[in-house]
Each structure stands twice: as C-alpha cells, then as structure tokens.
Amino acid sequence: MLVSVLLVVALVLRYDNLEQLDARMQKAQDRRESIDRNNRFSGTLANDLARLDVYRARIDAALVEPQNKASNLAYFYELGSQCKMAVRRVEQKAAPPPQGDPKKIKPEFTYFEPIVFDIGVDGSFADIMRFLGRMDKDRFLVRVDKLSIKRGDVLAGRMESADIVLTALCALPAKDK
Amino acid sequence: MPDLKLVRTNFLLNLVAGLVCLLLGGLFVYQEYVIAVHSETLVEIQKGIDRDAAVDRKNVTDCARFVRDVNKCMEVSTFLDVPFNEGALVVELARAQQPQSTFISFEYSRGKAAGAAAQSIIYEVNLRGSMSASDSRSAPQLIDGFVSNLESLQMLRDSGASVELRSSARDQELGLFNYAIRISLEQPAGGGVNEITAYYAFTQAVPSGGDFGAGQCASCGRACIALRQP
Numbered sequence: 428m429l430v431s432v433l434l435v436v437a438l439v440l441r442y443d444n445l446e447q448l449d450a451r452m453q454k455a456q457d458r459r460e461s462i463d464r465n466n467r468f469s470g471t472l473a474n475d476l477a478r479l480d481v482y483r484a485r486i487d488a489a490l491v492e493p494q495n496k497a498s499n500l501a502y503f504y505e506l507g508s509q510c511k512m513a514v515r516r517v518e519q520k521a522a523p524p525p526q527g528d529p530k531k532i533k534p535e536f537t538y539f540e541p542i543v544f545d546i547g548v549d550g551s552f553a554d555i556m557r558f559l560g561r562m563d564k565d566r567f568l569v570r571v572d573k574l575s576i577k578r579g580d581v582l583a584g585r586m587e588s589a590d591i592v593l594t595a596l597c598a599l600p601a602k603d604k
Numbered sequence: 605m606p607d608l609k610l611v612r613t614n615f616l617l618n619l620v621a622g623l624v625c626l627l628l629g630g631l632f633v634y635q636e637y638v639i640a641v642h643s644e645t646l647v648e649i650q651k652g653i654d655r656d657a658a659v660d661r662k663n664v665t666d667c668a669r670f671v672r673d674v675n676k677c678m679e680v681s682t683f684l685d686v687p688f689n690e691g692a693l694v695v696e697l698a699r700a701q702q703p704q705s706t707f708i709s710f711e712y713s714r715g716k717a718a719g720a721a722a723q724s725i726i727y728e729v730n731l732r733g734s735m736s737a738s739d740s741r742s743a744p745q746l747i748d749g750f751v752s753n754l755e756s757l758q759m760l761r762d763s764g765a766s767v768e769l770r771s772s773a774r775d776q777e778l779g780l781f782n783y784a785i786r787i788s789l790e791q792p793a794g795g796g797v798n799e800i801t802a803y804y805a806f807t808q809a810v811p812s813g814g815d816f817g818a819g820q821c822a823s824c825g826r827a828c829i830a831l832r833q834p
Binding site for chain 1: 621624625628629631632635636638639642643645646649650652653656657659660663664666667669670672673674675676677679680682683684686689690691694695698706707708709710711712713714715
C-alpha cells in the first residue's frame with residue numbers, strides 16, 4: 428500500500444516535469460521549423476540581394492545632397508552651357524508639403540525626401556530638348572513636374588524660353604536619436 | 605466458513621494491491637522512459653538550432669534588407685514612372701503639326717487631382733498655336749486635321765490620353781486661327797505597385813515592367829518580388 432502511494436506521488440511529480448519538457452520541445456520544434464522555412468525561402472536571396480545592390484548603389488549615387496546647394500545649382504548651369512544655351516535662373520526649393528490627409532493617402536515618399544529645382548532657360552527648340560533629354564539620363568533622379576515653353580520674340584533672335592520645375596530625390600535625413 | 609472467506613479476502617486484497625503497485629510501477633518506469641527520450645530529442649533539436657542560429661539570423665536580416673531595398677527601388681521607379689516623356693511629347697507634337705501651324709506655347713504639368721480623397725495624378729498639356737489656311741483647305745479644317753493627327757499619335761494612344769480642342773478663334777488682324785488644345789490623362793497614384801512585406805523565393809517568371817517585377821509567388825501565393833537581370 429505504502430509503495431503504491433509513494434509511486435502515485437512520484438508519478439504526479441514527474442508528470443509536471445514531462446509537461447514542461449514537452450512544452451520546451453514544442454517551442455524548439457517550432458523554432459526549428461521556422462529556421463527551415465527561412466532557409467528554404469532564402470535559397471536565392473543572396474543572389475537577389477547582390478543584384479539588388481547594383482540598383483541600390485545606382486540610386487544612392489544619384490541622390491541630391493541639398494546641403495551642397497551651390498554645386499547643385501552649378502550642375503544645371505554647366506548642363507546648360509554643354510547644351511549651348513543660357514540658363515536664366517536655377518532655384519533650389521523645398522518641396523511643397525503633400526496634400527490631403529496623410530492617414531488616407533499613402534505619402535509618395537517613404538525612403539526619400541523630395542526637393543524641387545525651378546529652372547529657366549533660353550535657347551533654340553532643339554537645345555531645350557537636348558537639355559531635357561540629358562537631364563533625364565544624367566546625374567540626378569529627376570522628374571519634370573512642370574514644363575512650359577514659350578516662343579521668344581522674333582526680333583530677339585527667335586530664342587524660345589522654357590521654365591522647368593523638377594522634383595529630385597534626396598536621402599532621408601538621418602534620424603536623431 | 606469464516607476462515608476461508610477471511611483468507612480469500614486477504615489474499616484478494618493483497619493481490620489487488622500488488623497489481624496496483626505493479627501497474628503504477630510500470631507507469632512510472634514508462635513515464636521516466638518518455639522523459640529520458642524527450643530530453644534527448646530536445647538536446648538534439650537545441651544543438652541543431654544553435655548550429656543554424658547564425659545562418660538564420662543572417663537570413664532574417666538579409667530578408668529585411670531585401671524588403672527595404674526593393675521598396676526603395678520601387679519607390680524610385682514609381683517616382684520616375686510617367687505615362688509619357690514630356691520632352692519626347694513636345695517633339696511628337698511638333699512633328700504632327702502641319703507646315704501651316706505655328707506653336708505659341710506649350711505647357712505640361714503633372715499634379716494631384718483635386719479633392720482630399722483623390723489619389724490620382726493628372727497629366728495635362730496645354731498647347732496653343734496658330735494656323736493659317738493652305739491652298740486647298742481652310743485653317744479650321746487644318747486645325748481639325750491636326751487634332752485628329754494628335755489623337756492617332758502612338759504615344760498618346762498607348763497611355764490613353766484624351767485630346768480636346770478647347771478653342772479656335774479667328775485673329776482678325778493676321779487672318780489666322782488661334783487654337784488651344786488640351787491633352788489630359790488621369791492616372792491612379794502609385795502606378796499600382798504595392799509595397800512588398802516579405803521576401804519569398806520565386807519559382808517562375810513574373811510579369812514584365814521595369815527592372816523589378818511584382819507578382820504572386822508560385823509556391824506561396826503571396827505578393828512577391830523578383831529581380832530582372834540588371
């Protein structure tokens with residue numbers, strides 16, 4: 428009788444142990460499965476990452492550095508003279524704040540900060556086109572948001588004048604911590 | 605026969621107690637065995653986990669980096685994605701006009717549609733010019749011809765833009781017709797590219813479009829991304 432009682436006590440005590448052990452085993456197995464799953468999905472990850480890095484580096488190299496304002500403005504003047512036309516003015520401005528409710532509308536930029544360049548040029552039609560084309564494929568990632576071309580005065584040598592508003596991308600400012 | 609019954613009861617009781625004891629003992633031994641086996645398995649699994657933990661950590665951080673970088677690239681391609689290149693459009697418009705036509709001004713703008721909930725982008729081109737009559741056709745006829753020329757431009761047809769003659773008025777002094785044409789196109793913002801939230805290995809080609817393709821993963825069915833050869 429006594430032995431039985433002792434055995435029951437021992438059984439009950441050890442059962443707790445077994446339960447804890449099983450819980451730990453379940454956790455370990457889940458972890459194992461997640462590692463295996465991650466591994467399975469990551470088969471081509473390193474390869475894809477290497478390819479992605481090419482694009483990322485290209486993008487990072489094409490970002491505008493707003494603090495180097497003089498150099499940025501000089502770039503557009505230089506581009507203008509390369510296209511044999513007069514750059515009347517270049518301004519670097521902060522981009523207008525996004526319209527609408529940010530909760531409802533996904534902001535256009537999450538990873539970048541937009542910056543605006545306002546440019547006025549005078550030149551022949553072909554030169555202006557060349558300027559636009561060069562700018563598109565050149566140093567910065569730019570998008571023309573406004574372009575207005577007006578015919579110049581016939582007496583003033585028939586130069587066309589164009590006003591261009593560009594949006595370019597900058598890196599996000601480093602977060603203060 | 606009280607004696608006999610007593611003996612029998614005693615014997616039976618002992619037998620039952622013995623059996624119960626034996627059963628409990630067996631259970632105990634079995635439980636101990638299970639515990640031993642499970643602990644051993646746990647140690648094995650744990651060993652494997654410790655061995656692969658570094659690889660897994662790398663997979664997880666690489667995956668997070670992939671997701672961030674892809675979304676970054678997608679943001680750039682969405683940013684640059686315009687239905688028509690404004691410079692090329694000017695050239696096309698100039699080509700489509702007749703010799704009797706002269707452009708006065710060309711204005712292109714890209715902007716958000718009005719209204720708080722509007723998520724679309726409006727592309728608009730306002731073209732003003734003047735038209736003189738030719739030998740066989742009057743200026744208004746030529747303007748109508750010019751508008752239909754524009755409507756059939758591949759670049760505008762592809763993007764689904766609409767061409768509209770806003771005004772056409774006679775300039776009494778010069779005997780010309782001044783025209784104003786509006787080309788407009790409304791597109792949903794974002795270009796329909798969704799941000800991805802995870803990296804999943806791809807097993808089949810993905811739809812075309814730019815350097816990256818977003819689509820459904822063949823194995824998991826979730827939104828995925830794959831890269832094209834740079």
